[in-house]
Amino acid sequence: MAAAIAGCSAEYTPKPKGYNRIDLPEAVYQQLPDEHPYTFEYSKHAKIRLDSSMIAQPHWINIIYPNLGANVQLTYKAINNNPKMLNDLIEDARKLTGKHQVKAYSIEESEIKTPQGDVASVFELTGEVPSQFQFYVTDTTTHFFRGALYFRTATQNDSLAPVIEYVKKDIIHLLNTLQFKDKK
Secondary structure (H helix, E strand, O other): OHHHHHHHOOOOOOOOOOOOOOOOOOOOEEEOOOOOOEEOEEEOOOEEEEOOOOOOOOOOEEEEEOOOOEEEEEEEEEOOOOHHHHHHHHHHHHHHHHHHHHOEEEEEEEEEEOOOOOEEEEEEEEEOOOOOEEEEEEOOOOEEEEEEEEEOOOOOHHHHHHHHHHHHHHHHHHHHHOEEOOOO
8 A cells, every 4th residue: 555655646747759669671672473474573571462452463463561651562564556445544544643742742744764775754643642753664565563662651751751762762763774685
């Protein structure tokens, strides 16, 4: 009883506001298995899962970072020398990025020429958007490959900034190692 009374007289001091500690692993890459019409290197800290959504098509996959709460959704379409299909896919990619304009402070587009000679369009979004980084790459005749980064968390994007930058570097590495298999 004396301990209970003594415990009640202790002075309470609130703890200062804290921030999440984020330990980012060293970037190490591995080759994607050979079951798709494309290949690339992805992080050894990530897992590949087939897209299981109701609209999923063949060769749609997710790169999941279980320790970071991140997911890179990747979609693929064969365009078979069909310029109209290519234009439609590019327009769809731009519309999907544009849907974030409601919450985005800015959307910056840039192009990256890959070592294989393909051109990737990259979109960096700032603000409290669900997808902070999106891209598509095509050889303009046969393949169309699109990706978007998502986080499964309610954490504000400014707190996720180090993780976003980490995964963006992995995506740039993916783009620089992406190869379409039937390309000479």
